[in-house]
Amino acid sequence: MTSSDVLDDSVAAVKAEILALEDKRYDAVVDGDFDTFASLCHPDLTYSHSDGSRDTIESYLRKCRDEFYVYHRIDHPVSDVLVHGDVAIVVGEMNGEITANGTPIELANNCIAVWVRHDGAWKLLAYQPTPRR
Incomplete structure:
Protein backbone atom coordinates (compact mmCIF):
# COMPACT_ATOMS: atom_id res chain seq x y z
CA MET A 1 0.00 0.00 0.00
CA THR A 2 1.39 3.38 -0.99
CA SER A 3 1.02 6.69 0.84
CA SER A 4 -1.37 7.73 -1.94
CA ASP A 5 -3.58 4.70 -1.15
CA VAL A 6 -3.64 5.64 2.54
CA LEU A 7 -4.56 9.21 1.63
CA ASP A 8 -7.34 7.98 -0.68
CA ASP A 9 -8.69 5.72 2.09
CA SER A 10 -8.68 8.55 4.66
CA VAL A 11 -10.42 10.95 2.24
CA ALA A 12 -13.01 8.27 1.48
CA ALA A 13 -13.59 7.78 5.22
CA VAL A 14 -14.04 11.53 5.75
CA LYS A 15 -16.46 11.73 2.81
CA ALA A 16 -18.53 8.88 4.27
CA GLU A 17 -18.56 10.55 7.69
CA ILE A 18 -19.61 13.90 6.22
CA LEU A 19 -22.41 12.29 4.20
CA ALA A 20 -23.70 10.61 7.37
CA LEU A 21 -23.58 13.95 9.21
CA GLU A 22 -25.49 15.63 6.37
CA ASP A 23 -28.21 12.96 6.69
CA LYS A 24 -28.29 13.47 10.45
CA ARG A 25 -28.62 17.27 10.26
CA TYR A 26 -31.41 17.21 7.68
CA ASP A 27 -33.24 14.46 9.59
CA ALA A 28 -32.91 16.51 12.78
CA VAL A 29 -34.66 19.59 11.39
CA VAL A 30 -37.44 17.54 9.78
CA ASP A 31 -37.92 15.65 13.06
CA GLY A 32 -37.83 18.87 15.11
CA ASP A 33 -34.77 17.59 16.99
CA PHE A 34 -33.00 20.91 17.28
CA ASP A 35 -30.69 19.76 20.08
CA THR A 36 -29.19 17.22 17.69
CA PHE A 37 -28.95 19.85 14.96
CA ALA A 38 -27.19 22.23 17.38
CA SER A 39 -24.72 19.51 18.37
CA LEU A 40 -23.63 19.24 14.74
CA CYS A 41 -22.96 22.97 14.33
CA HIS A 42 -19.89 25.10 14.86
CA PRO A 43 -20.46 27.99 17.30
CA ASP A 44 -19.72 30.43 14.43
CA LEU A 45 -22.28 28.90 12.06
CA THR A 46 -23.55 31.16 9.28
CA TYR A 47 -26.80 29.69 7.96
CA SER A 48 -28.05 31.34 4.78
CA HIS A 49 -31.52 30.90 3.36
CA SER A 50 -32.74 30.79 -0.23
CA ASP A 51 -34.42 34.20 0.24
CA GLY A 52 -31.00 35.74 0.96
CA SER A 53 -31.44 36.12 4.72
CA ARG A 54 -28.85 34.78 7.15
CA ASP A 55 -28.89 33.43 10.66
CA THR A 56 -26.41 32.60 13.39
CA ILE A 57 -26.80 29.30 15.20
CA GLU A 58 -28.71 31.10 17.96
CA SER A 59 -31.13 32.98 15.69
CA TYR A 60 -31.73 29.95 13.47
CA LEU A 61 -32.49 27.66 16.42
CA ARG A 62 -34.80 30.26 17.94
CA LYS A 63 -36.76 30.50 14.67
CA CYS A 64 -36.97 26.71 14.38
CA ARG A 65 -38.05 26.23 17.99
CA ASP A 66 -40.62 29.04 17.64
CA GLU A 67 -41.90 27.32 14.45
CA PHE A 68 -41.03 30.23 12.18
CA TYR A 69 -39.41 27.47 10.09
CA VAL A 70 -41.18 24.11 10.02
CA TYR A 71 -39.58 21.47 7.82
CA HIS A 72 -41.98 18.88 6.37
CA VAL A 87 -12.36 21.37 5.72
CA ALA A 88 -15.03 19.47 3.81
CA ILE A 89 -17.38 21.12 1.33
CA VAL A 90 -20.58 19.37 0.33
CA VAL A 91 -21.91 20.34 -3.10
CA GLY A 92 -25.42 19.28 -3.95
CA GLU A 93 -29.09 20.10 -3.73
CA MET A 94 -31.68 20.73 -1.04
CA ASN A 95 -35.24 20.11 -2.13
CA GLY A 96 -38.12 20.18 0.26
CA GLU A 97 -41.37 21.46 1.62
CA ILE A 98 -41.35 23.87 4.53
CA THR A 99 -43.52 26.44 6.19
CA ALA A 100 -41.77 29.78 6.72
CA ASN A 101 -43.56 32.33 8.88
CA GLY A 102 -46.86 30.56 8.18
CA THR A 103 -46.37 30.38 4.40
CA PRO A 104 -45.95 27.00 2.67
CA ILE A 105 -42.87 26.98 0.44
CA GLU A 106 -41.46 24.40 -1.93
CA LEU A 107 -37.67 24.56 -2.08
CA ALA A 108 -35.53 23.63 -5.06
CA ASN A 109 -31.98 24.75 -4.29
CA ASN A 110 -28.43 24.05 -5.21
CA CYS A 111 -26.39 24.28 -2.04
CA ILE A 112 -22.99 24.24 -0.45
CA ALA A 113 -22.36 23.14 3.13
CA VAL A 114 -18.98 23.77 4.74
CA TRP A 115 -17.85 21.42 7.51
CA VAL A 116 -14.71 21.96 9.58
CA ARG A 117 -12.95 19.77 12.11
CA HIS A 118 -13.41 21.55 15.46
CA ASP A 119 -12.29 20.11 18.79
CA GLY A 120 -11.86 16.69 17.16
CA ALA A 121 -15.30 16.53 15.53
CA TRP A 122 -16.78 17.66 12.22
CA LYS A 123 -19.04 20.71 12.64
CA LEU A 124 -21.21 22.60 10.16
CA LEU A 125 -19.68 26.06 9.76
CA ALA A 126 -21.63 27.51 6.83
CA TYR A 127 -24.59 26.70 4.64
CA GLN A 128 -25.57 28.48 1.43
CA PRO A 129 -28.53 27.53 -0.77
CA THR A 130 -29.20 29.05 -4.19
CA PRO A 131 -32.66 28.70 -5.78
CA ARG A 132 -32.69 26.80 -9.07
CA ARG A 133 -35.83 28.54 -10.32
Missing part, protein backbone atom coordinates in the same frame (compact mmCIF):
# COMPACT_ATOMS: atom_id res chain seq x y z
CA ARG A 73 -39.77 17.07 3.85
CA ILE A 74 -36.20 17.41 2.62
CA ASP A 75 -34.18 15.45 0.13
CA HIS A 76 -30.58 16.39 -0.43
CA PRO A 77 -28.75 14.66 -3.27
CA VAL A 78 -24.99 15.24 -3.12
CA SER A 79 -22.87 15.84 -6.22
CA ASP A 80 -19.51 15.87 -4.48
CA VAL A 81 -17.71 16.17 -1.16
CA LEU A 82 -14.44 18.08 -1.44
CA VAL A 83 -12.01 17.35 1.39
CA HIS A 84 -8.98 19.54 2.05
CA GLY A 85 -7.36 18.96 5.42
CA ASP A 86 -9.80 19.93 8.16
